[in-house]
Amino acid sequence: MSTDALVLLKEDHKEIRALFNEFQQAGENATKKKGAIVERILEALTVHTYIENECMYPETRKLLPDLEDDVLESYEEHHVADVLCLELAAMKPEDERFDAKTMVLIENVTHHIEEEEEEWFPKVREGLDRKKLQEIGERMIELREQAPRKPTDPKAMKKAVDAATA
Numbered sequence: 026m027s028t029d030a031l032v033l034l035k036e037d038h039k040e041i042r043a044l045f046n047e048f049q050q051a052g053e054n055a056t057k058k059k060g061a062i063v064e065r066i067l068e069a070l071t072v073h074t075y076i077e078n079e080c081m082y083p084e085t086r087k088l089l090p091d092l093e094d095d096v097l098e099s100y101e102e103h104h105v106a107d108v109l110c111l112e113l114a115a116m117k118p119e120d121e122r123f124d125a126k127t128m129v130l131i132e133n134v135t136h137h138i139e140e141e142e143e144e145w146f147p148k149v150r151e152g153l154d155r156k157k158l159q160e161i162g163e164r165m166i167e168l169r170e171q172a173p174r175k176p177t178d179p180k181a182m183k184k185a186v187d188a189a190t191a
Contacts, residue, residue, distance in 0.1 A: 028163050030165055035146075041070065063118070078100065092152070106133055
């Protein structure tokens, strides 16, 4: 298995996209199924944003200062996703706005993923050597083990609160 940080993040993106697709294909009245899929989406996004916020973004900001604006924008995009995840975690699949809120989350995260993969990742790959990306990836793998699994976990909420008060 590769420990390259960008490869690991792309693998997460692939899993997240698959969950989004599963939700969108579930059918209009598949309330119970959609609820279960959203639980999996929330877990995947909580873990993913945690390792990016705790490792990838700070490392990139430190090692590639020219990308600071990209990193700051990514933090803000994560903040929007965090808020939507917190709101969805408090909702029931039967709630009138559950599907609509999930679609807004999907649209926002899809935009973020595309921006990262098409614009940001190539800049990071160009600026950091293979060894450094593998070191960052190894730290991300370690962080994944202790990452929060729910958006309501205090470790996950800390970044949302930090972003709101910055």
